[in-house]
Amino acid sequence: xxxLLRRIHYLLHRRRxxxxxxxxxxxxREMAEQSGGVPLGNALRLRExxxxxxxxxxxxxxxxxxxxxxxxxxxxxxxxxxxxxVLAIGIGATVAAFSAFNMVALRPLPVRDPExxxxxxxxxxxxxxxxxxxxxxxFYREHTRTxxxxxxxxxxxxxxxxxxxxxxxxxxxxxxxxxLGARAExxxxxxxxxxxxxxxxxxxxxxxxxxxHFGSDPSVVGTTVRLNGKPATIIGVAALxxxxxxxxxxxxxxxxxxHGYFVHGSQVLTDFSSGVAMWxxxxxxxxxxxxxxxxxxxxxxxRRQHPNDIWENxxxxxxxxxxxxxxxxxxxxxxxxxxxxxxxxxACGNLGSLLLARGASRQREMALRSAIGAGPGRLIRQLFTExxxxxLIGCVGGLALGSIVLKGIMVWTHGPAWLDPTPDWRVVTFxxxxxxxxxxxxxxxxxxxxxxxxxxxxxxxxxxxxxxxxQVASSCVLLIVAGLLTRxxxxxxxxxxxxxxxxVIVVQPxxxxxxxxxxxxxxxxxxxxxxxRGIAGVEDLxxxxxxxxxxxxxxxxxxxGGRAIxxxxxxxxxxxxxxxxxxxxxxxxxxEGDELSxxxxxxxxxxxxxDTDPVGQPIKIGDEMxxxxxxxxxARSLAPGNPDAVELYRLAREADLTGLALVARTSGxxxxxxxxxSAAANSIDANFKPQVHLLKQQFEANVGDIRGVALAVSMxxxxxxxxxxxxxxxxxxxxxxxxTKEIGIRLALGAQSRHLVRSLTRQFWRTIIVGLVLGVLGAxxxxxxxxRELYGLSTIDPVAYISAIVxxxxxxxxxxxxxxxxxxxxxxxxxxxxD
Amino acid sequence: MHKSEMPSGAMVLLVLRVLRSGPLHGYAIAxxxxxxxxxxxRVEEGSLYPALQKIxxxxxxxxxWGTSETGRKVRFYKITRAGLKQLEAEASQYDRLTKAIxxxxxxx
Numbered sequence: 001x002x003x004l005l006r007r008i009h010y011l012l013h014r015r016r017x018x019x020x021x022x023x024x025x026x027x028x029r030e031m032a033e034q035s036g037g038v039p040l041g042n043a044l045r046l047r048e049x050x051x052x053x054x055x056x057x058x059x060x061x062x063x064x065x066x067x068x069x070x071x072x073x074x075x076x077x078x079x080x081x082x083x084x085x086v087l088a089i090g091i092g093a094t095v096a097a098f099s100a101f102n103m104v105a106l107r108p109l110p111v112r113d114p115e116x117x118x119x120x121x122x123x124x125x126x127x128x129x130x131x132x133x134x135x136x137x138x139f140y141r142e143h144t145r146t147x148x149x150x151x152x153x154x155x156x157x158x159x160x161x162x163x164x165x166x167x168x169x170x171x172x173x174x175x176x177x178x179x180l181g182a183r184a185e186x187x188x189x190x191x192x193x194x195x196x197x198x199x200x201x202x203x204x205x206x207x208x209x210x211x212x213h214f215g216s217d218p219s220v221v222g223t224t225v226r227l228n229g230k231p232a233t234i235i236g237v238a239a240l241x242x243x244x245x246x247x248x249x250x251x252x253x254x255x256x257x258x259h260g261y262f263v264h265g266s267q268v269l270t271d272f273s274s275g276v277a278m279w280x281x282x283x284x285x286x287x288x289x290x291x292x293x294x295x296x297x298x299x300x301x302x303r304r305q306h307p308n309d310i311w312e313n314x315x316x317x318x319x320x321x322x323x324x325x326x327x328x329x330x331x332x333x334x335x336x337x338x339x340x341x342x343x344x345x346x347a348c349g350n351l352g353s354l355l356l357a358r359g360a361s362r363q364r365e366m367a368l369r370s371a372i373g374a375g376p377g378r379l380i381r382q383l384f385t386e387x388x389x390x391x392l393i394g395c396v397g398g399l400a401l402g403s404i405v406l407k408g409i410m411v412w413t414h415g416p417a418w419l420d421p422t423p424d425w426r427v428v429t430f431x432x433x434x435x436x437x438x439x440x441x442x443x444x445x446x447x448x449x450x451x452x453x454x455x456x457x458x459x460x461x462x463x464x465x466x467x468x469x470x471q472v473a474s475s476c477v478l479l480i481v482a483g484l485l486t487r488x489x490x491x492x493x494x495x496x497x498x499x500x501x502x503x504v505i506v507v508q509p510x511x512x513x514x515x516x517x518x519x520x521x522x523x524x525x526x527x528x529x530x531x532x533r534g535i536a537g538v539e540d541l542x543x544x545x546x547x548x549x550x551x552x553x554x555x556x557x558x559x560x561g562g563r564a565i566x567x568x569x570x571x572x573x574x575x576x577x578x579x580x581x582x583x584x585x586x587x588x589x590x591x592e593g594d595e596l597s598x599x600x601x602x603x604x605x606x607x608x609x610x611d612t613d614p615v616g617q618p619i620k621i622g623d624e625m626x627x628x629x630x631x632x633x634x635a636r637s638l639a640p641g642n643p644d645a646v647e648l649y650r651l652a653r654e655a656d657l658t659g660l661a662l663v664a665r666t667s668g669x670x671x672x673x674x675x676x677x678s679a680a681a682n683s684i685d686a687n688f689k690p691q692v693h694l695l696k697q698q699f700e701a702n703v704g705d706i707r708g709v710a711l712a713v714s715m716x717x718x719x720x721x722x723x724x725x726x727x728x729x730x731x732x733x734x735x736x737x738x739x740t741k742e743i744g745i746r747l748a749l750g751a752q753s754r755h756l757v758r759s760l761t762r763q764f765w766r767t768i769i770v771g772l773v774l775g776v777l778g779a780x781x782x783x784x785x786x787x788r789e790l791y792g793l794s795t796i797d798p799v800a801y802i803s804a805i806v807x808x809x810x811x812x813x814x815x816x817x818x819x820x821x822x823x824x825x826x827x828x829x830x831x832x833x834x835d
Numbered sequence: 836m837h838k839s840e841m842p843s844g845a846m847v848l849l850v851l852r853v854l855r856s857g858p859l860h861g862y863a864i865a866x867x868x869x870x871x872x873x874x875x876x877r878v879e880e881g882s883l884y885p886a887l888q889k890i891x892x893x894x895x896x897x898x899x900w901g902t903s904e905t906g907r908k909v910r911f912y913k914i915t916r917a918g919l920k921q922l923e924a925e926a927s928q929y930d931r932l933t934k935a936i937x938x939x940x941x942x943x
Contacts, residue, residue, distance in 0.1 A: 002894060003894065006891075006894065010892070020910065021884065023908075024860075024910050025880060025884060027909050028861055028880055029880075031862040032862070046880050046881050047884075049881060049885050050884035050887075050888050051888070
């Protein structure tokens, strides 16, 4: 330790120590000369050897190298600008992707002490639920000792005057804002007094809703707003940057205690069959395990009072609650990650080739340096330092570029306001690491080659082949994937999804959220159906638990042929298939009273009964044994991104009634009928407004997502192709420049230009072809991964592959021919005179 | 034996040993080693000054400016307590080593 301090002391005062050492050694020489000795060796060299003991020579050399690198960069600004630009693009792409991942997956939510928040769910052998009945939450809150606070939330859509669709409202416990350290933009947020039984109804507005609906009018605080027809006082506005815990913020925040006031017939507070999301804050010294054990014990205790409502052996398990919950995003990020790494690979391969070419022109300099005593190690270190400096500048550029791109994407996609795209220490560390990795990738091979002064004029060496091959392969993968996606988009936009979407209107009353019982729901649906049928232009009408593309899904995990798959279950009426124009391909349709019969999709039939007729076969769903009576054509209405989705239709039962939606097929365009639908839907229950939407719009939005992805990947592909072409232009131009003399001689001897061009470009073809093959294989692998996310993507789409390869070969040939043609205009006399 | 050859590691030991009797400057250290070894060992600048820098860093000696016998300003090296301890350790280590080598040379 002491020694290290002394070393640092020497480092800081090294000029003085160096002078002292020089003085001392001069004295030594004087004395030696006086006594007749002959001093040996170079004084400076001896002093340097002594200085080596201080242990900071590497720093001196490093700073020398850095100085030298800057000088070299200044002397060729064109090269430097190109290199930094290429690197900034490559690193910027990875930085943007990583920042996005960091933002949604690594960074905790912007709430107070996010690490001590747990989200609890119910688990028992064979079943689990993410929500917990409110009476149980109240019981846990009363008895817990390990948790310092319990938070709960449930969502409902409430109708607000002047808004034609239900406004998302989060009903939370009164401690929610305080516990999470939320800031009021205006007025105040909830506190515990608001929750008292005699308290007046109060609400807090979300800032975005305040802006869109109230025009950010500050005088709105203290006024009364009517929600579902019930008056409530606005007490404040929650700030935009408050994220809540659900990864989403509502239009309106209200109190869970007052759910029944706003939502007619609500039983959320008393009913064990519904549930709310529950979070707990760990008290001082408590571990997640302690909290889980305690809550599980409490659940067992509660089960003694409510044996039917709390499950046997029910356990409460906690997950980190202070982080955004990512489901399914991992795969998307894997794909994006691979794509941006490919861009970086292209950039590095490109830069490596550039450096190699430039290294050849610096051979004289290298020879000179080694002649005055620089060893190969020193030369490699110096060249590598130059790459490192380039990489660091590229890294700063990449960081800036990546952040700008991410901010742009956030604005473009209307990302949540509380997500902060500003780079934090993780992103900066990542960018620096990427810079370092890329400097190794593009800088090491050229450094080794140049420093060893290999003859770079001959055939391409292995290292150079790898660099070109990597570029070719990576840009080829990007091009093919872009082609596949574009084709998938075309197909998604042009082909039949398997059901009618253009002339369908969906009415979603969400009756369960408004406290409807099954009996009242039946009346409501009959009433609404009658009114909708009365509208001119309605051809057909039916009900379903899961309207297409609604995001609602009922999944049944089943074992089919030895593997576990999820069946998408539609609870419908007998008319549904006809309304949605999904044709039967075998057996018969459901009729009233077919409680234990199902119609399966063709895809399910193929998977489960490949050889036999499915009609009459038994199928086990949950605890029930059902019989297949018919087969419907496959329609991916619920999982447009999953081509392997299998579906099953069965009749909706009594218990499903409160969750049903109505779908109506019209004869004319749906736009003109929508107002009539809304009017009919709003006329039945004055307390709320059902959601009415056109299926066509949802379908187009869904297709638009695919188009966006295809566009983005195509852009990446074009960038990669451009960078790769630049690389090829550079390489061939360099090769021409190197062989000017040879070309001159051959031209003078009467060589045909055809032969010359061929001999100039021949050396690259094998590498390019190997790269192409690798690229095609890579694209095939990546397409498999993509296929799971995107509807209609075919992994073996010959058009996409061939057009990408043809485009690539054309671009690369052009890139190779342009500089090669220049060789033919060489004047033999000039060529022979150059060295 | 070549005149200037010195067993590796011995330089530090010898420098510390000649400094035990009092502070000396660099040239005097070289001279002292030369005379004490009956002109057998010759200390070159190229090995003396790196060794001195190393010893300084380790904290075994301190350096202070003084005036030489010829009236010139020069650095004098003085052994520290840690240096004395190191000298003792290295001397006994060296002793053991030479004894072992000699034992082998006699019997083998």
